[in-house]
Amino acid sequence: MKILVGYKRVVDYNVRIQVKSDGSGVVTDGVKLSANPFDDIALEEALRLREKGVAEEVIVVGIGPADLTAHLRNGLAMGANRAIHVVTTDAVQPLTAARVFLKLIEKEQPGLFIVGKQAIDDDANQTGQMLAALWDRPQATFAGKIDVSIESGATGKVTVTREVDAGLEVIEAELPAVITTDLRLNEPRFIKLPDIMKAKSKPIDSIEFASLGVEAHDHLKTTHYAAPAKRSKGVMVKDAAELVAVLKQKGLL
Amino acid sequence: MSKILVIAEHLDGKLNPSTARAVSAAIAVKPEAIDVLVLGDSVDAIAADAAMIEGVSRVLTVARAENAHPLAAVLAPQIAKAADGYSHVFAPSTTFGKDVAPRVAALLGVAQVSDVMSVEASHTFKRPIYAGNAIITVEANADHAVVATIRTASWPAANSGSNSAPIEALTLDVTLPTHTRFIELKQGSSDRPDLQSAGKVVSGGRGVGSKENFEIIYKFADKIGAAVGASRAAVDAGYVPNEMQVGQTGKIIAPALYMAIGISGAIQHLTGIKDAGTIVAINKDGEAPIFEIADIGLVGDLFKIIPELEQTLG
Numbered sequence: 001m002k003i004l005v006g007y008k009r010v011v012d013y014n015v016r017i018q019v020k021s022d023g024s025g026v027v028t029d030g031v032k033l034s035a036n037p038f039d040d041i042a043l044e045e046a047l048r049l050r051e052k053g054v055a056e057e058v059i060v061v062g063i064g065p066a067d068l069t070a071h072l073r074n075g076l077a078m079g080a081n082r083a084i085h086v087v088t089t090d091a092v093q094p095l096t097a098a099r100v101f102l103k104l105i106e107k108e109q110p111g112l113f114i115v116g117k118q119a120i121d122d123d124a125n126q127t128g129q130m131l132a133a134l135w136d137r138p139q140a141t142f143a144g145k146i147d148v149s150i151e152s153g154a155t156g157k158v159t160v161t162r163e164v165d166a167g168l169e170v171i172e173a174e175l176p177a178v179i180t181t182d183l184r185l186n187e188p189r190f191i192k193l194p195d196i197m198k199a200k201s202k203p204i205d206s207i208e209f210a211s212l213g214v215e216a217h218d219h220l221k222t223t224h225y226a227a228p229a230k231r232s233k234g235v236m237v238k239d240a241a242e243l244v245a246v247l248k249q250k251g252l253l
Numbered sequence: 254m255s256k257i258l259v260i261a262e263h264l265d266g267k268l269n270p271s272t273a274r275a276v277s278a279a280i281a282v283k284p285e286a287i288d289v290l291v292l293g294d295s296v297d298a299i300a301a302d303a304a305m306i307e308g309v310s311r312v313l314t315v316a317r318a319e320n321a322h323p324l325a326a327v328l329a330p331q332i333a334k335a336a337d338g339y340s341h342v343f344a345p346s347t348t349f350g351k352d353v354a355p356r357v358a359a360l361l362g363v364a365q366v367s368d369v370m371s372v373e374a375s376h377t378f379k380r381p382i383y384a385g386n387a388i389i390t391v392e393a394n395a396d397h398a399v400v401a402t403i404r405t406a407s408w409p410a411a412n413s414g415s416n417s418a419p420i421e422a423l424t425l426d427v428t429l430p431t432h433t434r435f436i437e438l439k440q441g442s443s444d445r446p447d448l449q450s451a452g453k454v455v456s457g458g459r460g461v462g463s464k465e466n467f468e469i470i471y472k473f474a475d476k477i478g479a480a481v482g483a484s485r486a487a488v489d490a491g492y493v494p495n496e497m498q499v500g501q502t503g504k505i506i507a508p509a510l511y512m513a514i515g516i517s518g519a520i521q522h523l524t525g526i527k528d529a530g531t532i533v534a535i536n537k538d539g540e541a542p543i544f545e546i547a548d549i550g551l552v553g554d555l556f557k558i559i560p561e562l563e564q565t566l567g
Contacts, residue, residue: 017386026387094355095364122382123501124367129325129355138326138433141352144495159436164348165449165504166264167440167496171324174432183502184489219364219397224390228381231527234548240561243533243551252453252510252531253477253566 001150001175002108003046005080006101006115006127007060008036009071013120019227026225035074038116041181044188045146046114047079054148055111057081061104063097065089069204076199077191083202088209090216094122098130099214105135110176111150112158117142117180128180138173141180148175255284255375258313258336260344260353261291261303262323268302270450271345273410276306278403279343280411281372286310289418290335292328294321304418306411312420322435323349329356334425336361336398340375346402346505347449358400366391366401380404384501385524405449406507406528441494445471448497451480454508454529456499457492458484458522460515460536460555464492470514473559476566482506484516500525515555518543535559 011017011026012034018027035043046058060075062068063086072083086100105113113135118125132139140146140160150156155175162169163182209216237243247253257279262269272289279287288311289303296314303312313335319327332353336342342357344350346368358365371379376393378401393399448454455477457470467487474481482499483492499506501521507528514535516522523546526532534547537554544550551558 011383017383019387026383093364095359095362098359117502120384123384124365125351126355126358126365126367129352130359130365132326133329133356133359136430138430139352139356140433141325142348162348163495164438165496167438167494169438170436172434172436177432183485184495219394220366221392222389223377223392226388226390228385228388228527231532231546231548233545234532234550236544236550236552239551239553240558241565243549244562244565246549247510247531247533250531 001055001111002057002059003049003055003112003114004101004104004108004110005039005043005046005058005060005075006113007039007043007062007072007075008116008119009033009062009064009068010036010119010121013037019225023224023226033071035071036116036119038118038120038181038183040188041183041185042114042116043075043078043080044186045181046112048186049148054150059084059108059110061101062086063088063092063100063209072204073199074191076202076204077195078189079195081202083204085204085206086209086212087206092216093220094124094126095130096214096216097127098134100209100212101127101131102134103212103214111156112148112176113178115178115180117182128178132178135178138177139180140171140173140177142182143179144168144182144184146179146185255282255340256286256338257282257284257288257341257343258339259287259289260332260342260350261289261299262345262347262349263291263293263299266295266298268299269345269347270410270447271347271350271405272303273306273413274405274408275343275345275403276308276411277408278369278372279341280308282341282375284341288313290315290332292320292331294318300420304420305413305416307413307416308411309416309418312418313423314420315423315425319429323353324433324435325353325356326433327429328353329360330427330429331425332357333360334427335423339398342398342400344402346404350402354400354402361398361400363397363400364393366393366399368404369401370404370407384521385527386520404505406505410450441496445474446478446480448480448482448499449504449506452508453477453479453510454482454506455479455512455514456482456484456516457487457514458516459486459490461487461492467492469556469559473563476563479510479512484519484522513543513547514559516543517541518546
């Protein structure tokens with residue numbers, strides 16, 4: 001079977017985000033961009049499933065401007081067989097992303113669509129769930145462990161251990177299905193130099209957003225960006241006795 | 254006028270306090286009605302709890318065997334159907350709400366506002382992005398329903414007890430999928446206060462050093478009646494189970510007292526505790542970032558300080 005992996009490019013997680021003083025956005029000029037860490041985990045899991053013989057082909061899919069190809073090459077260098085680039089200069093919100101991915105699914109007929117549980121820029125945590133709804137297929141969000149058993153082709157089932165507030169929930173879903181990945185699912189591999197060379201010859205299929213027939217129907221309008229309220233710097237105490245005294249004074253102990 | 258449907262979260266026949274927090278956010282919209290929807294196999298006790306929350310107009314229940322466990326694929330079509338006629342659908346931004354709400358939004362063909370921190374107007378909300386490093390104001394289209402998840406740490410639980418909203422059973426004509434099945438839930442058994450609603454929380458980090466050493470955190474927490482949390486590093490290292498993780502990808506909490514012990518304070522952890530009343534940091538590294546946001550800091554060896562704290566408390 002094929003596995004499609006949603007692979008988003010975001011501001012690198014080590015960058016300290018600065019809000020523009022006029023509240024029109026965050027500073028992104030000259031800021032380092034990287035793969036969304038949760039999507040790297042999604043890709044790693046897809047590659048491991050291919051290495052186990054569960055899948056034959058891993059395809060990374062991204063939506064973004066022309067220069068997104070460099071990012072998709074990283075996914076290819078990590079080990080994906082090929083990439084699909086849906087080209088648009090517009091910012092895409094989760095519902096639109098899900099509609100785009102559904103179009104790609106209709107074309108590719110994968111057994112699994114794996115994507116990070118959230119992107120660390122908008123922190124929306126929506127795309128996988130929305131895609132599963134539009135596709136009318138199972139969703140297994142916040143995956144910490146995945147076991148796939150294939151009957152034939154793309155039919156089979158997946159057992160997923162989900163990291164939920166109450167503990168670990170195990171569910172079983174028929175394929176095809178959508179899985180969103182949590183942090184502890186795996187540790188993504190590092191890209192080696194020879195892999196970067198090899199990735200140069202792997203295919204990236206470019207599709208114009210407009211040609212997919214997806215209505216970019218984004219309903220949310222961001223009107224203002226602000227820096228979060230800062231907590232004021234506190235006091236240092238010298239020992240346990242003083243700490244207890246301060247907490248008692250505040251009525252906290 | 255606004256009419257809000259709040260999706261109840263529950264487990265083992267009990268209403269989760271996150272529901273009353275979502276009701277608080279609903280009240281802030283100043284709607285003409287707030288109805289709570291309870292989907293379960295056995296709903297009576299949960300519905301009775303929900304009916305007591307102040308501000309709730311009606312409690313609607315759907316009792317079906319398929320609703321025994323919170324499977325998003327099963328619940329979402331029922332919620333989407335029940336949402337007919339409502340201007341807003343709210344769910345708590347817990348793993349339950351995060352799982353099901355986007356599926357509902359997609360079925361309704363509308364965008365979702367995740368992690369609502371404040372309500373500015375009926376369709377205008379504030380929410381965090383970039384792990385809380387920026388707060389955006391978003392406007393949803395008022396021509397159709399708004400689906401939103403409510404950042405529970407930003408909202409107090411609506412008062413409970415004085416209300417007795419009517420409870421009505423709903424019959425929804427929806428075909429439910431059978432492609433997703435619940436197998437089991439492995440949850441730690443604990444007599445300690447619930448991490449997400451506790452007034453006091455004691456958390457340990459990598460500095461605690463091992464699963465065995467974590468006993469010192471449990472013991473101290475029990476002494477002051479606190480829930481126990483942990484940093485991602487402590488969970489990744491296997492000291493404690495995942496459900497104890499506090500931070501961007503774990504639980505976002507707002508206790509009156511938060512004690513971070515042996516936690517350096519990665520930005521992802523700080524995201525989870527920003528709304529705490531008083532933050533206490535105990536760390537042997539005086540340069541640790543946790544001291545930047547702590548209200549009270551104490552530099553030193555936790556294995557020496559915690560016994561001293563216990564001794565001082567008597």
